[in-house]
Amino acid sequence: MLKLGNLSGAALLACLPVGAAWAQGPVSGVVTDARTGTALPSATILLDGTPVGTTDVSGAYALPAVPAGAHELRVSFLGYETLKRRVQGQPDAQQLSLSLQPTAVLTGEAVVTATRANERTATAYTNVSKEELARRNFGQDLPFLLDQTPSVVVNSDAGAGVGYTDIRIRGTSNTGINMTINGVPLNDAESHGSFLVNLPDLASSVNSLQIQRGVGTSQNGGAAFGASINISTLDNRREAYAETQNTYGSFNTWKNNVQFGTGLVGKYFTFDGRLSRIASDGYVNRGASDLKSYYFAAGYQQKNTLLKFITFSGREKTYQSWNGVPEFALTGNRALMQQFIDNGELSAAEAARALQEGRRFSHYTYDNQTDNYQQNHYQLHLSQGIGEDWNVGAALHLTRGFGYYESYRTRRKFADYGLPNFVLGDTTITRTNLVxxxxxxNYFYGGTFALNYQPRDNDKLQATVGGAWNRFTNDHYGEVIWAQYASTGNTRQRYYANDADKTDYNGYARATWQVLPRLGVYGDVQLRHIEYNISGVEDEQNDVTTHVKYTFFNPKAGATFILARGQQLYASYAVGQREPVRSDFTDRPAGDVSAKAERLEDFEGGYRLSLPDADWLGPRTAVRFEANYFYMKYRNQLVATGQLNDVGTALRTNVGRSYRTGLELTGAVSANDKIGLSSTLTLSRNRIQNYRNVIYDADYNMLVDDVARTTTISYSPAAVSAHTLEGQPLKGLRLALLYKTVSRQYLDNTASRERSLKPYQVLDLRVRYSIRPQFVKEIELGLLVNNVLNQKYVNNGYTYGYPDAAGRQQTFNWYFPQATRNVLASVGVKF
Structure with a gap:
């Protein structure tokens, strides 16, 4: 029956009023096609505008407890008119079956359906609704809003969740996570990273989001080597609205936005917009962020046609925090501090300042040591119904990005910048301080399409054929804008330049077929071709010219089996292949072999249980549980070495054979929609086989271990869990406790405890209280207390080292400490 979404519960059980439950009663029924009587599985159910789940494979739903009084029950399904029905809460059980009429107007979901997984695709996935994101959104970046989903670990350079943040899923960083917005790739074509700092407050414009773990379904853009995050902003709101959210909190953190929508204008047009600003001083000293963004959409819909133009943009200015904090600043170890000084990692003055500033130390002091970048997105979407059973979705897109890092450099050689030495009389100066x-x-542009087949009178077969063509061009260059000693160079002396272009096109076909009432099968094949070219020199005057081509064939197959009402088994096999990123070519040490493409074989299998009426646990109790086993077998996986390049990008190396395997457990239980607990636990084993560690001596000669061994993959914790206890002790008041645990992570692939991140646990408290006065639709007050227990924890870092003159290995660890206890308070108004 009903698949429950976020289940509510009280943070403080003693606060629950017991009398209110007497007037509550269950409501259940079946959702069908009004024309054919066919059941509609996965229809979305909302009560008073809050998602409470989806129908099961037989179209059945059940609400375990509807409070006394009048309520609005809303049911929506792709290709059908949304149905609204008034229901009255009463003690006795009610049966309410609902029939949906096929719509004459396509919805925005028709455009993105080709990229989404469902119960028939035999993959592990999590859906996150607009309402769930809104409850979590106090202005922190999108990764922090997804922290409670399975197998997720997040981090922040500046320590407070604003600015540069990152997300890892199953130990894979965002370079291995495919991200799309409305089916258009978001990952940078060269680095494969998704830099959400360029799109601040994107979460406020998201109407739905799906995380697929593992290879998942075929997506546009780079392959998913750990997961994919599919974002949709295509919601059409037919009623006019205006709202604003405003947050202020620790570290002078601000979030202000305004949103508006016209609803339907002239029966066919809709207009939606948002303006946002997020600013923070950061937990780390001088770790400030100043972020601005806008979103605007204009839509036209009539009968079987939906046309929508979307533009959104973000501009960020962040003080560079990617150097992190040296280990001795956290421990106070003066002997280690001296090692940093003796080996030239820090000057004596810098080391003294690091010891004084402690875990909030920032390496840079130049007042404009900043990252400045702007990214403008333009998308044109068309969805066209073709008869009763077919629709096609197509999109054209353009992304324009430009910006720079500004840095103060000390004692740099003129020759390294293509400048002649400075001569004053008989004195020749070869070095200077400079900025x-x-x-x-860059430009990223192209088109995507998907042809969807979903017969109205027979839901046994669903099929999609799709593909995309995308091209990316990027100019990389450096300029000297100031020097202490003026040479004969030009203003804005350009000291390096290289350009890159990448063409990526793919085609895919997939289908689900319900062979028997209980048995369904799934198939998916993708062919992808990439051509990537770099020409020119990098900042160290090294030639980075590269010309490579790749062609990948990626098959996927799966099956589902219905055990009983609310119970399902599934299993799948998928292949993913991915090209190396830019830094894999340009930052390889001399003598290292060329980077190889990666290959992943992903085996997934699991069990799902959804019981909205588990009265054997207590009156009006709902239960949801899922167990998913995964085995991800890699060939030539590119894993992090623990080192960074000069702009904070992780350096990687190919390893011949490696794997990730584990069990993901997710469960939730709620009672009377008043108290609920949801939990997720991932236990995994992440290993490199026959690994030989590589280090470099003082002369940068490569040294390779003589003995090969099995070791743990860097940044891959063996255990990750998240738990949410949430409830509504009073009408309009929602309390939630959020608890996160992450086990030890290693900074490189040696599994050395000396180069690792300690396990950590973090507890957050969230409070939201809403009222509905007569003069506005709603006023909501919110409070988020992060790290309630004031833990001093670190969730990211990097390492490097080399032997000293006596042959002793020197190790230098740098960490990214996260904020101690901090608070964000918000006020939201809906007009």
Whole structure:
């Protein structure tokens, strides 16, 4: 029956009023096609605008407890008119079956349906609704809003969740996580990273989001090597609205936005917009962020046609925090501090300042040591119904990105910047202090399409054929904008330049077929071709010219079996292949072999249980549980070495054979929609086989271990859990406790405890209280207390080292400490 979404519960059980439950009663029924009587599985159910789940494979739903009084029950399903029905809460059980009429107007979901997984695709996935994101959104970046989903670990350079943040799923960083917005790739074509700092407050414009773990279904853009995150902003709101959210909190953190929508204008048009600003000083000293963004959409819909133009943009200015904090600043170890000084990692003055500032130390002091970048997105979407059973979705897109890092450099050689030495009389000066800028100037454009087949009178077969063509061009260059000693160079002396272009096109076909009432099968094949070219020199005057081509064939197959009402088994096999990123070519040490493409074989299998009426646990109790086993077998996986390049990008190396295997457990229980607990636990084993560690001596000669061994993959914790206890002790008041645990992570692939991140646990408290006065639709007050227990924890870092003159290994660890206890308070108004 009903698949429950976020289940509510009280943070403080003693606060629950017991009398209110007397007037509550269950409501259940079946959702069908009004024309054919066919059941509609996975229809979305909302009560008073809050998602409470979806129908099961037989179209059945059940609400275990509807409070006394009048309520609005809303049911929506792709290709059908949304149905609204008034229901009255009463003690006795009610049967309410609902029939949906096929719509004459396509919805925005028709455009993104080709990229979504469902119960028939035999994959592990989590759906996150607009309402769930809104409850979590106090202005922190999108990864922090997904922290409670399975197998997720997040981190923040500046320590407070604003600015540069990252997300790892199953130990894979965002370079291995495919991200799309409305089916358009978001990952940078060269680095494969998704830099959400360029799109601040994107979460406020998201109407639905799906995380697929593992390879998942075929997506546009780079392959998913750990997961994919599919974002949709295509919701059409037919009623006019205006709202604003405003947050203020620790570290002078601000979030302000306004949103508006016209609803239907002239029966066919809709217009929606948002303006946002997020600013923070950061937990780390001088770790400030100043982020601005806008979103605007104009839509036209009539009968079987939906046309929508969307533009959104973000501009960020962040103080560079990617160097992190040296280990001795956290421990106070003065002997280790001296090692940093003796080996030239820090000057004596810098080391003294690090010891004084402690875990909030920032390496840079130049007042404009900043990252400045702007990214403008333009999308044009068309969805066209073709008869009763077919629809096609197509999109054209353009992304324009440009910006620079500005850095103060000390004692740099003129020759390294293509400048002659400075001569004053008989004195020749070969070095100078200077300020440089490293520029990116790029365009990403192309088109995507998907032809969907979903017969109205027979839901046994669903099929999609789709593909995309995308092209990316990027100019990389550096300029000297100031030097202490003026040479004969030009203003904005350009000291390096290289350009890159990448063409990526793919085609895929997939289908689900309900062979028997209980048995369904799934198939998916993708063919992808990439051509990538770099020409020119990098900042160290090394030639980075590269010309590579790749063609990948990626098959996927799966099956589902219904054990009983609310119970399902599933299993799948999928292949993913992915090209190396830019830094895998440009930052390889001399003598290292060329980077190889990666291959992943992903085996997934699991069990799902959804019981909305588990009265054997207590009156009006609902239960949801899922167990998913995964085995991800890699060939030539590119794993992090623990080192960073000069702009904070993780350096990686190919390892011949490796694997990730584990069990993901997710469960939730709720009673009377008043108290609920949801939990997720991932236990995994992440290993490299026959690994030989590589280090470099003082002369940068490569040294390789003589003995090969099995070791743990870097940044891959063996245990990750998240738990949410949530409830509504009073009408309009929702309390939630959020608890996160992450086990030890290793900074490199040696499994050395000396180069690792300690396990940590974090507890957060969230409070939201809403009222509905007569003069506005709603006023909501919110409070988020992060790290309630004031833990001093670290969730990211990097390492490097080399032997000293006596042959002793020197190790240098740098960490990214996260904020101690901090608070964000918000006020939201809906007009």
């Amino acid at each position: 440089d800028r490293k520029w990116l100037d």
